[in-house]
Amino acid sequence: MTFHEKAVTTIAFHGEYPLMASASNDGTIHIFHFKGQSEELQEAIILPLKVLRGHSIRSMEGVKSIKFHPKQPWLFSAGKDGKLLLWT
Numbered sequence: 001m002t003f004h005e006k007a008v009t010t011i012a013f014h015g016e017y018p019l020m021a022s023a024s025n026d027g028t029i030h031i032f033h034f035k036g037q038s039e040e041l042q043e044a045i046i047l048p049l050k051v052l053r054g055h056s057i058r059s060m061e062g063v064k065s066i067k068f069h070p071k072q073p074w075l076f077s078a079g080k081d082g083k084l085l086l087w088t
Helices: none
Strands: 008-013 017-023 030-033 045-053 063-068 075-079 082-086
Touching: 008 030, 008 082, 030 063, 045 075
Parallel strands: none
Antiparallel strands: 008 017, 017 030, 030 045, 063 075, 075 082
């Protein structure tokens, strides 16, 4: 993913909404509108929506884990800085 300045650590897809998120060691989380049209994702549409900044970089590592809420368009994130954040 060319949207991040450092390595991507994880990617998450929402189960009900057309949302995808990517987290990186640059301390950011990118939210995308995602529409996959086949299993091979050859015709996938990925539109950037928002960049979330709330984690600090520690020991050259940033956001380590992300997970969408099963029903709401909320995202949970955990970082190397010891923070667990809820993004609504």
